[in-house]
Amino acid sequence: xxxxxxVLLAALMMFSVVSLFAACSKDTSTQDTTGASDxxxxxxxxxxxxxxxxxxxxxxxYEPMNYKDENGEWTGFDTEFAQAVGxxxxxxxxxxxxxxxxxxxxxxxxxxxxxxxxxTITDEGKEAASISNAYAExxxxxxxxxxxxxxxxxxxxxxxxxxxxxxxxxxxxxxxAAGLTNTVVSNTQALALTEVSSGSCDAxxxxxxxxxxxxxxxxSNANLGFEIRLEAxxxxxxxxxxxxxxxxxxxxxxxxxxxxxxxxxxxxYDINLIK
Numbered sequence: 458x459x460x461x462x463x464v465l466l467a468a469l470m471m472f473s474v475v476s477l478f479a480a481c482s483k484d485t486s487t488q489d490t491t492g493a494s495d496x497x498x499x500x501x502x503x504x505x506x507x508x509x510x511x512x513x514x515x516x517x518x519y520e521p522m523n524y525k526d527e528n529g530e531w532t533g534f535d536t537e538f539a540q541a542v543g544x545x546x547x548x549x550x551x552x553x554x555x556x557x558x559x560x561x562x563x564x565x566x567x568x569x570x571x572x573x574x575x576x577t578i579t580d581e582g583k584e585a586a587s588i589s590n591a592y593a594e595x596x597x598x599x600x601x602x603x604x605x606x607x608x609x610x611x612x613x614x615x616x617x618x619x620x621x622x623x624x625x626x627x628x629x630x631x632x633x634a635a636g637l638t639n640t641v642v643s644n645t646q647a648l649a650l651t652e653v654s655s656g657s658c659d660a661x662x663x664x665x666x667x668x669x670x671x672x673x674x675x676x677s678n679a680n681l682g683f684e685i686r687l688e689a690x691x692x693x694x695x696x697x698x699x700x701x702x703x704x705x706x707x708x709x710x711x712x713x714x715x716x717x718x719x720x721x722x723x724x725x726y727d728i729n730l731i732k
Contacts (some may be wrong), residue, residue: 463583474561492551502700503546504572512548514539515569517623517645521670521726522551522575534593541718554642558625561585564697571702572695575664577627582695587703590600591691592710592719594729597631598638598668600653601660606684612637615685618659621652628662631687637662647671654678663688669727691731691732 466693492685506512522535531552543550555563555572563569564586565662572586576597582588591605599615609615612635614697622629624642628649632640641658643649646667651659655679696702714732 484559494732502697502702503705506548506702507546510548511551512539512543512546513551513553513568513570514573515563515571516552516561516574517557518555519575519645519664519667520647520648521666521728523573531557534722534728535573535575537601537665537714537722538592541710541713545712546705549636560625560695564624564695567697568695571706575666575692576663576695577690578693579627579630584613585698586683586695587698587700588630589696589703590710591693591706591731593666593692594731595692596665597628597662597687598665598683599660599662599687600650600672600681600683602653603680603682606682607658609685612687615660619657620651621658621661623649623663627661627688627690628664632662635687650678657660664690666728677678 460706469598495537501728502595514533516531518524521533523531523533526532526614532580536552539550540553544599552620553569555569561582562573575593576582576590578588585662599609599620601609601618615635615637618637619639619641620632620637621641621643622632623646624644624656628646629640632638639651641649641651645664649658649663650667650671653661664685668683670676694706696706710719714730719730722728
């Protein structure tokens with residue numbers, strides 16, 4: 458009887474071990490497959506964007522690149538450019554306003570898929586992100602009341618002025634490079650311009666593209682103008698570091714250059730293209 462019980466117990470123990478081993482093997486296989494699938498889905502930014510069907514573009518309100526029309530809809534050169542690229546990618550384009558100081562954090566956290574807002578190509582940007590080919594020319598200019606333009610002809614003459622700049626912008630860097638330390642930091646270039654129009658600041662440093670669009674005759678800032686240019690620049694689009702979206706958008710950009718789409722937009726918004 459004891460022999461029979463021993464044999465039965467041994468058989469039962471063997472069955473339990475085999476079942477446990479099979480279950481563990483099955484779980485491990487499932488986990489490995491899922492992990493591999495997840496890794497594959499995150500390796501390609503292009504696939505990630507196309508799978509979710511939306512390209513989320515980080516912007517600030519900046520005429521003529523991205524601004525709202527009379528119906529409250531986003532428009533502008535970069536807005537229409539991004540929408541044309543989205544159409545080629547087969548995805549919708551969603552614009553979300555960001556704090557420019559933290560633009561690369563927004564990009565890395567996947568709150569946005571790219572930064573596309575008259576973004577100056579810099580060494581810092583190249584280290585933090587994957588940058589597209591340059592597509593437009595720009596410069597940093599000093600905007601002030603037109604009656605003061607003849608008084609200030611170079612950076613040295615601006616030393617005692619209070620100058621508004623957008624935080625984290627090329628304008629802020631240009632001010633520092635020129636030794637202009639009496640600065641007021643605003644959240645956007647548009648707000649920096651408002652500081653001058655309201656009289657809170659003597660001048661502001663903003664992009665030439667914005668200054669052309671928002672100052673002088675025929676604009677709401679007809680009394681403002683500019684003469685001093687601090688730095689020549691080029692615009693590009695920032696994607697996550699190592700993103701395959703960069704090459705794809707460069708490819709589409711070349712197509713839009715060749716078929717005249719960007720020429721039409723450049724004429725519409727007074728932008729100097731780089732070809």
